[in-house]
Amino acid sequence: MKASMKKPDVDLSIEFAGIRSPNPFWLASAPPTDKAYNVERAYEAGWGGVVWKTLGEDPAPVNVSSRYSAHFGKNREVLGFNNIELITDRSLEINLREITEVKKRWPDRALIVSIMVPCVEESWKTILPLVEATGADGIELNLGCPHGMPERGMGAAVGQNPDLIERVTRWCKQYYSKPVIVKLTPNITDIRVAAQAAMRGGADAVSLINTINSITSIDLDNMVARPTVGSQSTHGGYCGAAVKPIAMNMVAEIARDPATRGLPICGIGGISNWHDAAEFAALGAGAVQVCTAAMLHGFRIVEEMQDGLARWMAEKGYRSLNDFSGKAVRNTTDWKYLDMNFQTIAHIDQDQCIQCGRCYIACEDTSHQSIAKLVDTAGARRYEVIEEECVGCNLCQITCPVEGCITMVPQESDKPYLSWNEDPRNPFRESVTAAG
Amino acid sequence: MTHPLDHLPRAGHGSDGAALAANFSDLHPPLTQRQAFIESQRCLYCYDAPCVEACPSDIDIPRFIREIAEDNVNGAAQTILEENILGGSCARVCPTEILCEQSCVRNHDAECQPVLIGLLQRHAIDHMRFDGHPFVRAADTGKHIAIVGAGPAGLSCAHRLATYGHRVTIFEAEAKPGGLNEYGIARYKLIDDYAQREIDFLLEIGGIEIRHGQRLGDNLALDTLKRDYDSVFLGLGLGASRQLGLTGEHAPGLMPATDYIHQLRQTDDLGRLAVARRCVVIGAGNTAIDMAVQMARLGADAVTLAYRRGVESMAATGHEQEIARANGVRIVTWAQPERILLDDAGRVTGMRFARTESRGGALTATGETLDIPADAVFTAIGQAFDDASLSDRRAAVLEREAGKIEVDGNFRTSLAGVYAGGDCVAAGQDLTVQAVQHGKLAAQAIHQQLMAQQEVA
Ligand SMILES: Cc1cc2nc3c(=O)[nH]c(=O)nc-3n(C[C@H](O)[C@H](O)[C@H](O)COP(=O)(O)OP(=O)(O)OC[C@H]3O[C@@H](n4cnc5c(N)ncnc54)[C@H](O)[C@@H]3O)c2cc1C
Ligand SMILES: Cc1cc2nc3c(=O)[nH]c(=O)nc-3n(C[C@H](O)[C@H](O)[C@H](O)COP(=O)(O)O)c2cc1C
Ligand code: SF4
């Protein structure tokens, strides 16, 4: 038996849109949640909840062989992941039976069922009571699958049409009694429109993002994209670490939108560790879902996620997720409200600098020529910021290979906050237009 | 002449051939594909990179490493070869710890580990695959240049001149080209017939002829070369080994290290080499280290390297000294050769050293002596320019500097149309990579001069 150890005294449990879960880490609807075997292993590992792999009408779709591809970093780390899989390829009956059994065995965990059926009332009316009968805690509408399913009028084909989102959501609220989460597709121009439509339809929450249309790489010898099916390929759905910035922006857009204020958001997209999860929560997510990171490393990653999040929360004095959820939202604003009088300047710590010259050439070639290269008589180089020229763009800090070597130092200023709206340099500033 | 070590046992005596061969395989094994890829990622792609400044042959290191990282090994190889046609051997023999790698920014405190530039360079050259030679030869200029010496300096000069469209004839005293790459470098640094294969590659450019058995100062005169060719380049190296200046210098058992290494590199059968059970190597440079380590690897029981000053003054790099210690070589410092000890038959039995110390910077004998018994003593106290090469009437007037040939910034000697480079000229460290650079720069100077003359005419 393991020795017992001190644990941080925080409560990771959540109640999201009425669904209880021992922690905010859920597995997204995808292969990790495809069947009872995987889901039970996930629960054993510690996942707070799962969104079951999307159910559809029988006959279940058939998948092709060769399904995934990746955008690799230099050391073969997977930056982004791409798939051309369809919704579950198992029959509705087997899935429903397994869901019922699993929920019975794991009552304390969240179990949400993802659904995608044709956009006709009859289809929803038929499937929803069957799902309700499983005892699962809620449903998630897959209105986002970007490949394969839209060609059949489902998935993203619905999620890209606000009227259809609203209509389908309304049917669900009508024929299903438990929480309805609408999963949004990022393959649109303004995510707020989709979220507003879901809200109008009566959604209890939204979850986002589903995958982004993508082609990850081309096999240049055979002139075909990956994953290659025979001699052809098709675009797939992009996810994994690379999509996190896109997903976070969309979460923030919805969190900041007065029209959807208060609508619970489940954050999805590139979450690979506790830090990512905390960031999504800071932008207003009340729970998070993970797919790619689990697919690459297995279910065990949830142990580090829980532990890391708990320790960080304890350190910051947060007792529960609610204590910090949404805290970064109010600091996320439109460009026009940023302080034009704020000034930050790069500072190089000469003791840490290794004289690689990267900051110099970056600033010299592409920014503001604000770093000087000095060479002493012995040939030793030294890089110095020309403070008068530095606009504080952060480029040097980003390209510097030594973490902490370049810091951006906010400058003391007696000038008051001044937004672009009020800035005299703005020819369209509000006072001017008002006067004119 | 009988061999000075004929009376000693053979290396093959009591040890098996496979083990011996293994002792002379690659000192630093090459990187695997994966290792090279990972290592290439460590390069920060510095701007005005300090490593480039430290490479005597000006290789654009960040560029070639980035090319390896981007799976463009042929591009990497071309980047290297463009500046250094012997990039393959330099990658193996350069003391990178005092050149490129010493300057790598990743040596900084926080990391203390340079990018392995030499091994990456080797990786690129070893894995390049070209359809034919990667350089093109310009249209024939009608000019013909004589080069004396087919060492790194001469070969590099020849290749560059050939790319400009000039014809080149190399006059070489020895039976094989390559200079010290063929006859001098430690066997475990340049293994097998690498030196010859690299030269075959270099000669693919075309327009270069090598004539062997042609020795300047013997069957060849500078006058004739000046008369028959448009320009002359001398890449003579340092042919003479410095002597101890003691009685018994020619006794059986005493031998210049370079002579022994020459045999060691040429033999097909290491087992037939004479090996001293106990030997002393006198000197403190890389040649001394090479000799001591190779003797240890051939199976000598006790190898002592003796130097008249302290470790800190040794010319051999710290890395080389470590290799010596790792091979069980004992390094004795503050010991100046005083007498070669001989037996009744006049054979070497050891070496007597005067103990020395530094008094106010001056090396002074303490009055004590130290005898080290040995069946063989190898001298490695430096190479010197062999004046015999410049004995003909015309050659004799070439200006000298510190015993070597004097040249200006364009590698021009005091005789118009005669250039020189590599170890035989004054300046810099005597390294393969420097010889390659001299040859390349001299070729550029020769080309400019010839083309300028043509315009005037
Ligand atoms: C034992 C030893 C180990 C070394 N190890 C290293 C090492 O690990 N790394 C490193 O960078 N450097 C090393 N060096 C130094 C390096 O080998 C030389 O700097 C380099 O070879 C110089 O090239 P070169 O072309 O000037 O001369 P050489 O290589 O000496 O070539 C000169 C050529 O000219 C020919 N020649 C000479 N005189 C005549 C004549 N009169 N007529 C016709 N032909 C003639 C010779 O036969 C030879 O082929 C080592 C040197 C020695 C002696
Ligand atoms: C192989 C694969 C299959 C997926 N199948 C579904 C699905 O059936 N239904 C669904 O709503 N989302 C599906 N997704 C999308 C994920 O649930 C998730 O929204 C997306 O991968 C982003 O999260 P991540 O970056 O953590 O992977 C799938 C993703 C992958 C990689
Ligand atoms: S990028 Fe960083 S380490 Fe490199 S020179 Fe600039 S400050 Fe120094």
Ligand code: SF4
């Ligand atoms: S030639 Fe030698 S010094 Fe130059 S980069 Fe290559 S290994 Fe380093």
Ligand code: SF4
């Ligand atoms: S100094 Fe080191 S890190 Fe910088 S370019 Fe050279 S090899 Fe790369």
